[in-house]
Amino acid sequence: MSKQSSENFYSLIKDITDNKDFNRLNKELHHGITRYDHSMRVAKWTYQICDKFNIKSINETTRAALLHDFFVDADLADENGAQRLKDHPSKALENSLKYYDLNNVQQDIIKSHMFPCNFIVPKYKESWLVSGIDKVVGAYEMLRFKTSLYIGIYLLFLFEIIRLPR
DSSP states (O other), rough: OOOOHHHHHHHHHHHHHHHHHHHHGGGGGEEEEEEEHHHHHHHHHHHHHHHHHOTTTHHHHHHHHHHHTTGGEEEEEEEOOOHHHHHHHHHHHHHHHOOOOHHHHHHHHHHTTTTTOOOOOSSSSHHHHHHHHHHHHHHHHHIOOOOOOOHHHHHHHHHHHHHHOO
16 A cells, blocks of 8 residues: 555544544454454455545445444353354444444445345445455455464474373
Protein backbone atom coordinates (compact mmCIF):
# COMPACT_ATOMS: atom_id res chain seq x y z
CA MET A 1 0.00 0.00 0.00
CA SER A 2 1.45 3.38 -0.98
CA LYS A 3 2.04 6.02 1.67
CA GLN A 4 -0.89 8.09 0.37
CA SER A 5 -3.21 5.07 0.31
CA SER A 6 -2.11 4.11 3.81
CA GLU A 7 -2.81 7.63 5.09
CA ASN A 8 -6.23 7.61 3.42
CA PHE A 9 -7.02 4.18 4.86
CA TYR A 10 -6.10 5.12 8.44
CA SER A 11 -7.91 8.47 8.32
CA LEU A 12 -11.02 6.67 7.02
CA ILE A 13 -11.13 4.28 9.99
CA LYS A 14 -9.67 6.49 12.74
CA ASP A 15 -12.95 6.93 14.61
CA ILE A 16 -13.41 3.15 14.70
CA THR A 17 -9.86 2.38 15.83
CA ASP A 18 -10.20 5.08 18.51
CA ASN A 19 -13.37 3.44 19.90
CA LYS A 20 -12.60 1.88 23.31
CA ASP A 21 -15.07 -0.98 22.80
CA PHE A 22 -13.65 -1.78 19.36
CA ASN A 23 -10.17 -1.81 20.94
CA ARG A 24 -11.31 -4.61 23.25
CA LEU A 25 -10.84 -6.84 20.17
CA ASN A 26 -7.09 -6.55 20.85
CA LYS A 27 -7.61 -9.03 23.70
CA GLU A 28 -9.74 -11.54 21.75
CA LEU A 29 -8.00 -14.46 20.06
CA HIS A 30 -9.11 -15.26 16.52
CA HIS A 31 -7.34 -17.58 14.04
CA GLY A 32 -4.18 -17.54 16.16
CA ILE A 33 -3.98 -13.72 16.32
CA THR A 34 -6.25 -11.04 17.77
CA ARG A 35 -9.69 -10.30 16.36
CA TYR A 36 -8.51 -6.67 16.01
CA ASP A 37 -5.60 -7.74 13.77
CA HIS A 38 -7.88 -10.04 11.76
CA SER A 39 -10.41 -7.24 11.23
CA MET A 40 -7.66 -4.80 10.20
CA ARG A 41 -6.30 -7.30 7.67
CA VAL A 42 -9.77 -7.81 6.15
CA ALA A 43 -10.31 -4.04 6.01
CA LYS A 44 -6.90 -3.37 4.39
CA TRP A 45 -7.43 -6.02 1.72
CA THR A 46 -10.93 -4.65 1.10
CA TYR A 47 -9.59 -1.12 0.76
CA GLN A 48 -6.83 -2.20 -1.62
CA ILE A 49 -9.15 -4.23 -3.85
CA CYS A 50 -11.79 -1.50 -3.94
CA ASP A 51 -9.06 1.02 -4.81
CA LYS A 52 -7.59 -1.15 -7.55
CA PHE A 53 -10.98 -1.76 -9.19
CA ASN A 54 -12.29 1.79 -8.63
CA ILE A 55 -15.26 0.65 -6.56
CA LYS A 56 -17.11 3.84 -5.70
CA SER A 57 -18.28 2.62 -2.30
CA ILE A 58 -14.69 2.11 -1.09
CA ASN A 59 -15.17 4.09 2.15
CA GLU A 60 -18.40 2.41 3.24
CA THR A 61 -17.18 -1.05 2.23
CA THR A 62 -13.87 -0.67 4.05
CA ARG A 63 -15.53 0.55 7.24
CA ALA A 64 -18.02 -2.34 7.20
CA ALA A 65 -15.15 -4.77 6.59
CA LEU A 66 -13.44 -3.45 9.71
CA LEU A 67 -16.63 -3.85 11.74
CA HIS A 68 -17.53 -7.33 10.46
CA ASP A 69 -16.30 -9.10 13.64
CA PHE A 70 -17.03 -6.35 16.20
CA PHE A 71 -17.89 -8.59 19.16
CA VAL A 72 -16.11 -10.04 22.17
CA ASP A 73 -16.36 -13.65 23.28
CA ALA A 74 -18.35 -12.65 26.37
CA ASP A 75 -21.14 -11.41 24.04
CA LEU A 76 -21.77 -15.02 22.98
CA ALA A 77 -20.58 -16.86 26.09
CA ASP A 78 -23.64 -19.11 26.34
CA GLU A 79 -23.32 -20.48 22.80
CA ASN A 80 -21.40 -23.47 21.46
CA GLY A 81 -18.88 -23.12 18.63
CA ALA A 82 -21.31 -23.79 15.78
CA GLN A 83 -23.89 -21.41 17.18
CA ARG A 84 -21.26 -18.68 17.66
CA LEU A 85 -20.14 -19.11 14.08
CA LYS A 86 -23.70 -18.57 12.93
CA ASP A 87 -24.70 -15.80 15.37
CA HIS A 88 -21.63 -13.57 15.67
CA PRO A 89 -22.49 -11.45 12.59
CA SER A 90 -25.75 -10.35 14.23
CA LYS A 91 -23.88 -9.40 17.40
CA ALA A 92 -21.23 -7.56 15.36
CA LEU A 93 -23.97 -5.62 13.58
CA GLU A 94 -25.71 -4.82 16.87
CA ASN A 95 -22.43 -3.55 18.38
CA SER A 96 -21.63 -1.52 15.25
CA LEU A 97 -25.03 0.17 15.23
CA LYS A 98 -24.46 1.38 18.80
CA TYR A 99 -21.73 3.70 17.52
CA TYR A 100 -22.12 4.18 13.77
CA ASP A 101 -24.84 5.00 11.27
CA LEU A 102 -24.61 2.21 8.71
CA ASN A 103 -26.37 2.14 5.37
CA ASN A 104 -28.12 -0.97 4.02
CA VAL A 105 -25.03 -2.17 2.14
CA GLN A 106 -22.83 -1.90 5.24
CA GLN A 107 -25.38 -3.71 7.36
CA ASP A 108 -25.61 -6.48 4.75
CA ILE A 109 -21.81 -6.77 4.61
CA ILE A 110 -21.65 -7.40 8.36
CA LYS A 111 -24.64 -9.71 8.72
CA SER A 112 -23.91 -11.83 5.63
CA HIS A 113 -20.12 -12.17 5.86
CA MET A 114 -20.43 -15.73 7.22
CA PHE A 115 -22.47 -17.04 4.29
CA PRO A 116 -23.08 -19.97 3.86
CA CYS A 117 -22.62 -20.79 7.58
CA ASN A 118 -25.37 -18.42 8.67
CA PHE A 119 -27.61 -18.88 5.59
CA ILE A 120 -27.84 -15.11 5.03
CA VAL A 121 -27.11 -14.66 1.33
CA PRO A 122 -25.21 -11.44 0.53
CA LYS A 123 -27.38 -8.96 -1.42
CA TYR A 124 -24.69 -6.65 -2.78
CA LYS A 125 -21.41 -7.03 -4.66
CA GLU A 126 -19.65 -5.36 -1.72
CA SER A 127 -21.08 -7.99 0.63
CA TRP A 128 -19.79 -10.79 -1.61
CA LEU A 129 -16.41 -9.07 -1.78
CA VAL A 130 -15.96 -8.76 2.00
CA SER A 131 -17.28 -12.28 2.59
CA GLY A 132 -14.73 -13.66 0.13
CA ILE A 133 -11.88 -11.59 1.54
CA ASP A 134 -12.78 -12.70 5.08
CA LYS A 135 -12.58 -16.34 4.00
CA VAL A 136 -9.23 -15.92 2.23
CA VAL A 137 -7.77 -13.94 5.14
CA GLY A 138 -9.15 -16.48 7.66
CA ALA A 139 -7.60 -19.38 5.74
CA TYR A 140 -4.28 -17.54 5.53
CA GLU A 141 -4.32 -16.77 9.25
CA MET A 142 -5.23 -20.33 10.18
CA LEU A 143 -2.38 -21.71 8.08
CA ARG A 144 0.15 -19.05 9.04
CA PHE A 145 -0.53 -18.64 12.73
CA LYS A 146 -2.73 -21.34 14.22
CA THR A 147 -1.34 -24.32 12.30
CA SER A 148 2.26 -23.30 13.03
CA LEU A 149 1.32 -22.95 16.71
CA TYR A 150 -0.10 -26.48 16.75
CA ILE A 151 2.92 -27.88 14.91
CA GLY A 152 5.24 -26.18 17.40
CA ILE A 153 3.34 -27.62 20.37
CA TYR A 154 3.35 -31.08 18.75
CA LEU A 155 7.11 -30.91 18.11
CA LEU A 156 7.76 -29.84 21.71
CA PHE A 157 5.68 -32.79 22.87
CA LEU A 158 7.65 -35.17 20.63
CA PHE A 159 10.99 -33.81 21.87
CA GLU A 160 9.87 -34.32 25.47
CA ILE A 161 8.92 -37.95 24.73
CA ILE A 162 12.26 -38.58 23.05
CA ARG A 163 14.14 -37.17 26.06
CA LEU A 164 12.27 -39.31 28.59
CA PRO A 165 14.39 -42.09 30.09
CA ARG A 166 13.15 -45.58 29.27
